[in-house]
Amino acid sequence: MRTSDTPRKIAITGAAGQLGQHSHARLKYHHGYEVIAINRDIFNDPVALEQSVKDADIVLHLAGVNRGNDEDVEAGNLEIAEKMIEACKSISKKPHIIYASTIQIDNESIYGQVKRKVGERLEEFAKSNCNLFASLVLPNLFGDLSRPYYNNFIGTFCDQIVEGKPLTIHNDSKVTLLHYNQVADLVADVIRNESEGEIRVEGAESSVQTVADKLQSFYDLYSKSILPDIRDPFDLRLFNSLRSRMFEAHFPMPLVRHADARGSFFECVRAENPGQTSFSTTVPGVVRGDHFHFDKIERFIVVSGEALIRVRNIFSDKVMEYHVKGDEPCIIDMPPLHTHNIKNTGSTELLTLFWSHDFFDPKNTDTYSEAV
Secondary structure, three states: OOOOOOOOEEEEEOOOOHHHHHHHHHHHHHOOOEEEEEOHHHHHOHHHHHHHHOOOOEEEEOOOOOOOOHHHHHHHHHHHHHHHHHHHHOOOOOOEEEEEEEHHHHOOOHHHHHHHHHHHHHHHHHHHHOOOEEEEEEOEEEOOOOOOOOOOHHHHHHHHHHOOOOOOOOOOOEEEEEEHHHHHHHHHHHHHHOOOEEEEOOOEEEEHHHHHHHHHHHHHHHOOOEEOOOOOHHHHHHHHHHHHHHHHHHOOEEOOOEEEOOEEEOOOOEEOOOOEEEEEEEOOOOEEEEEEOOOOOEEEEEEEOEEEEEEEEOOOOOEEEEEEEOOOOEEEEEOOOEEEEEEEOOOOOEEEEEEEOOOOOOOOOOOEEOOO
């Protein structure tokens, strides 16, 4: 088992996909790997593909085809796998190959069959070439910033709820659910333990209707500026998936300011969940932040002075800007995977209140540096 602290390189195929993006972020920022992102177009260039994997200690194979007719799905997945194998054959390193499979390999759908065939082909190559190989059999996946109407019913539900559309529940079946970040954490465990073979991955047991009811309840509360009870880790992940869809249109959320001859008053946080409230002062021109979180709910409220709050999805170059001031109080809740900062743009000291859904833990800060 490897014990060196030297950062290792992990090549991720399908890095532009939902699981690929989350795995990239989690493995880079939380686990400290150097990530080589391999997108779909590189598979059309054998030389570029070989160059991408030649220095990799690990290859996380996520790339595949899950849309199209049966023939395209089968041929596309097998072709991508063969190209990846050829690239691995041509290099001197023998990277640990980790394959993201699916519980659908247990059924006879074309997609399930071809995912099973790809796993068998990768394992055959790994054994003949002396590579470590692990196949992660994953349940239904979900997470923040999920693409709706694709292959993630939770992403679709979040979109429909925010848009005020009826939820499309075709079958209230039992489901096993796993967040994208949990997959990346499992990958890190597999690498650390040099695990091999098929690994059946457990998740949270629920049902389609239960998830729909929870998301709708979260939305109804949050739209009234009430933070729901999200002490259960699964509920927190569901709520963050919804928040990531609500963010841009939902904020800043104005607060009701009551003022009289004595001064003013406004309510900052209504929460079914306990949390931690903090307070900061910032001198003119100074910037705080330039970081993001995977799970933490962080609320910003300027109570005195003027500020510019800037927010950027770490997978995008688009920066959202919010000019806020203490005499027009409002709420901005930072969504997961969005780096953010706050700058005092006024001529007086800036006073800011921060609320987080959990207590600060210096051993697990869930805070990662990234310039906006």
